Amino acid sequence: MPTGIAIRDARTQLFDAAERILLRDGPSALTSRAVTDEAGCAKGVLHRHFADFDAFLTELVQDRIARIEGQTEVLRASAGSGAVIDNVSGALVVIFESVAVAVIGLVIFRDEVRARLRRAGVGGIPVLSEASVMIGRYLEAERDLGRLASDADIATLAPTLIGAGHLLFADRSAQPPEPRAVTRVVTTVLAGALPK
Known part of the structure; x- marks a missing residue:
């Protein structure tokens, strides 16, 4: 070069x-x-x-986490407009069609990166934890507006949506799931939380 x-x-x-x-x-x-x-x-x-390659990879993961955190306010601001199911489905596609699934694999694959992230205060499964917070804040805003049931268990719904979304998108070698598959999962998970 x-x-x-x-x-x-x-x-x-x-x-x-x-x-x-x-x-x-x-x-x-x-x-x-x-x-x-x-x-x-x-x-x-x-x-x-960067000090070394693991430092580079650690900062890469932190940069991608920051992107998700930046999307949190955008999604939360959409509360009250559009359909809740469509908003959540769209957010899952944005999260998982990005590099999120590959970053999770990277963190699992490289012990030193995982250790450095922990020392930097990144808990849970990086990217998935932040995505769960993003979905949770949006659902809370919708609950506050009465578009979700007042007793909707956001602490359970948000990670359930992220876990189900991750499973839909996890196979890197396959085509991404059809939008209707994502919508079907979101509809099923949120069925009990939507006002009758």
């Missing part, structure tokens, strides 16, 4: 390259050489911005 050429926003370029590799080839294909080759930069660029 050529040296001496300035790279604009190298961190983002490296994160995006890692995401493409994760989505295409899975966590076992993720190496520093693969990332820098995919990003079109010298290997030294990665080590100039």
Whole structure:
């Protein structure tokens, strides 16, 4: 690779390259050489911005968690408009058609990344935990507006939706589920919480 050429926003370029590799080839294909080759930069660029490869991967996961946290307010702001089932179904598609499923595999695959995330205060299963919070806050807002039953158990519904969504999207080698399959799951999970 050529040296001496300035790279604009190298961190983002490296994160995006890692995401493409994760989505295409899975966590076992993720190496520093693969990332820098995919990003079109010298290997030294990665080590100039990160202490080591596990530090890079840890920050990649934290960056993807931050994206989900950013979507939380967007989804919550949609409360009161559209159909609850459609809003939740759309949110699940956005979460799981992104790199979320591959990031979960990465965290499971790399013990050191998991340990560093724990030390950084990331609990539960990274990405899934934040997605559950996102869905929970939205459902709470809908409950407050009377579009969900006042006794709806949000603490159970949100992780149930995330778990079911994860199972629908978990097979990286298959096509994503049909939108109606996602809607069917959301409808089933929320059936008892929707006002009669």
